[in-house]
Amino acid sequence: MKKGIFIVVDGLDGSGKSEIVKMLHNYLFSKHKKYRILTTREPTNGSYGKLIRQMLSKEKDPESSSKKLMWLFIKDRKEHLKNTIGPFLKKSNKHELNIALCDRYYYSTIAFQSAQGLDIQKLIEKNEQFRKPDIAFILDVEPAIALERISYRQKEKFEQLEFMKKIRKNFLKLPKLLNDNIKVIDSSKSLKEVFNNIRKEVDKVLD
Ligand SMILES: Nc1ncnc2c1ncn2[C@@H]1O[C@H](COP(=O)(O)OP(=O)(O)O)[C@@H](O)[C@H]1O
């Protein structure tokens, strides 16, 4: 049996992932003394992750570099699991339950790179090698609202309304296409409501 608990929060830019991950971290840290929590994100800050970040901030056309991005995300994820998430979860024992919280995962690679025109089944196959989360949340919100929420940030490659609509559709296909424990959460609601819905699901996994 796999040790530890692996929780993923995914969704569009501006859907509220980073806020929810921070709230979950705080919640779990106080919930039980036996919990040890690792909060992490993709792309990582490793060598592949840095290349990805550079491309996302420099490139303007959302359609370009689809294959290159897919490979970089896969390499980054391999490294992330091997060096960070895997070793942490393995250290779980009778006295301590290790919980990894990850902001974005392969759901993003599948939704974004298929919106760029790559075959969704191929993207799924390429990601079958990776550990499945115990539970994954897809924060779902209208792209217009998501864009409004991040209007203060510098726009990146994929942060354009029409493109985000495609990404959203792909995210919503994933529960049927993957054999994962995915919960789609309406994140147009207040942060408090969104968090409460997520907390209930996380409590079910832990209790
Ligand atoms: N449910 C929500 N309602 C209103 N504002 C939100 C909600 N979730 C997040 N925000 C705000 O939207 C912005 C983007 O949220 P963030 O967590 O950074 O999204 P992501 O990490 O998915 O890009 C932040 O300013 C955040 O406070």
Ligand SMILES: [Mg+2]
């Ligand atoms: Mg974020």
